[in-house]
Amino acid sequence: MFSTPTFVFITEFLNSYIYGATLKKGFLKKRLLYLGAPYIAMNIFWTFSHHNPTNIKELIEGFLLVSIRGYSVTYFIVIIFQFYILHLILGKMLKKLNPLPIIFISIIFTSSYWGMRLILPAPDNLLGSLVWGKEGQTIFIGWITYFLLGYYIGINYHNFMSTIRKYKYHIIGLFIFSIVLVLITHNLGINSAIGSKRLDTPIYTTSVILMFFLLNSYCLLVIIHLAFIYYI
Known part of the structure; x- marks a missing residue:
């Protein structure tokens, strides 16, 4: 689910932590080369192995299904490239805003999108047909919470x-x-399918991510303490 x-x-x-509000020059070109090219090659293979095209038209239609329209397990790559574009467009503006209300509103917005x-x-x-179909799962609207959370934690990491x-x-x-909410929505049959595209996933994933960071802060403290004892 998360x-x-x-x-x-x-x-x-990682983008926000390493590059800040503005991505470096040539960033997209490099990602197109190292991430986009393998993505295209993988989906060409997926098209032939799952759709068995017999002509150019069927090949193009099948390729669009798996590469753009979300009918393959690689759909998250499309989301990642949308995140790159959002960072380029919104990075400087988001830096000036208060993170907490923006993330809070985004959780409501993203949950409403999946709930709708x-x-x-x-x-x-x-x-x-686009929003309710498979294509709807590749649109950044359903993932904007994770973009904003990643941006603000990365840029303010320390x-x-x-x-x-x-x-x-x-x-x-x-x-x-969030766990109680997931159990309620699941057991009441409101959202019985297990996956990342549920109305309760945004708040659940946010809490899991924050818990990871919280636990990591204590693990780091223990490591520093043990190292200090060792060197003494």
Whole structure:
């Protein structure tokens, strides 16, 4: 439930931590070469192995299905490239804003997006077929929480890690609340499918990520303490 969201979170976290608000020159070109080219090659193979195209038209249609429209396990690469573009466009502006209300609003927004796809019937038009179809899972709207979380933790990493234990009870409380919420939505049949595209996944994944960082802060403290004792 949190593995794919956490993976795309890590992508933005590393970009923000290493490059700050502005990605370096040539960043996209390098990613297209080292990530985009293998992605295209993999999906060409996937097209032949799963769709058995017999002509150019079927090859193109099959390739678009698996590479752009989300009909393969590699769909998260599309999300990652959208994160790169969002960072380029929004990086400087986001740095000036208060992270907490933005992340809070994004959790509500992202949860509403997945909930809308789950509860409401798809409109009989192009927008409905895109948002409610497989394509809807590759649009950045459903993943914006993890982008913002990664951006703000990455760009404020050292300050974040130095203060995270002050909020340990808040984080633990959020973690417990999110687990209870998942159990309720699952057992009531509101969202019985196990996956990353649920209405409760944004808050659950956020709490898991924060718990990882909280536990890491204590692990790091223990390592430093043991090293200090050893060298004494």
